[in-house]
Amino acid sequence: xxxxxxxxxxxxxxxxxxxxxxxxxxxxxxxxxxxxxxxxxxxxxxxxxxxxxxxxxxxxxxxxxxxxxxxxxxxxxxxxxxxxxxxxxxxxxxxxxxxxxxxxxxxxxxxxxxxxxxxxxxxxxxxxxxxxxxxxxxxxxxxxxxxxxxxxxxxxxxxxxxxxxxxxxxxxxxxxxxxxxxxxxxxxxxxxxxxxxxxxxxxxxx
Numbered sequence: 302x303x304x305x306x307x308x309x310x311x312x313x314x315x316x317x318x319x320x321x322x323x324x325x326x327x328x329x330x331x332x333x334x335x336x337x338x339x340x341x342x343x344x345x346x347x348x349x350x351x352x353x354x355x356x357x358x359x360x361x362x363x364x365x366x367x368x369x370x371x372x373x374x375x376x377x378x379x380x381x382x383x384x385x386x387x388x389x390x391x392x393x394x395x396x397x398x399x400x401x402x403x404x405x406x407x408x409x410x411x412x413x414x415x416x417x418x419x420x421x422x423x424x425x426x427x428x429x430x431x432x433x434x435x436x437x438x439x440x441x442x443x444x445x446x447x448x449x450x451x452x453x454x455x456x457x458x459x460x461x462x463x464x465x466x467x468x469x470x471x472x473x474x475x476x477x478x479x480x481x482x483x484x485x486x487x488x489x490x491x492x493x494x495x496x497x498x499x500x501x502x503x504x505x506x507x
Contacts, residue, residue: 328362331357333357338483339486352505353398353399354397354400356396356478358395358478360475360476360477362475363494367472370421370423370497376421377423384451384452386429390478393437394433396416397415398414398415401505410460416435417430427462428462428490428501429461430460433457464499465499468497468498470496477492487502487503
């Protein structure tokens with residue numbers, strides 16, 4: 302009987318711990334996308350000399366919602382919630398870090414760390430890199446930083462570039478930021494959520 306009571310207590314403890322952990326889990330888990338440019342492979346197939354590019358972002362889920370982006374004049378408005386542009390994710394601002402100078406078209410993005418956001422228009426997005434800092438909490442007092450893209454103003458913009466947007470026949474449940482069609486000199490920065498896929502080419506600066 303005592304063993305049975307101990308077993309019950311242990312089971313209840315595990316359930317309580319599991320429930321607490323589930324309640325503490327972020328609804329939009331943090332994610333990272335990475336690539337390297339500028340390196341080379343030696344005769345043994347070992348890669349060296351590359352510069353890292355990393356994107357860190359919150360990854361919201363659809364959870365049964367569809368047509369998240371909408372259409373026409375209201376395209377993308379559901380993400381803004383009063384912000385002037387989309388943070389491309391959830392919670393803290395999306396961060397883009399590059400060890401190499403990069404070229405987006407004829408524009409140069411110098412090595413460093415930036416916040417990344419987008420202006421949304423059906424069929425075409427404008428990707429924005431800016432130097433506003435990141436608030437770790439919504440109510441944090443920091444005049445030089447943003448929570449997501451709330452209170453964003455363009456005076457700290459570093460680079461703006463166009464993203465081509467297509468409608469995909471398959472829906473992505475969770476927001477994906479990734480690097481596609483990569484070579485050692487560059488590729489595409491790609492964003493996919495729901496049925497919308499936006500991409501823009503970039504290359505390592507010479």
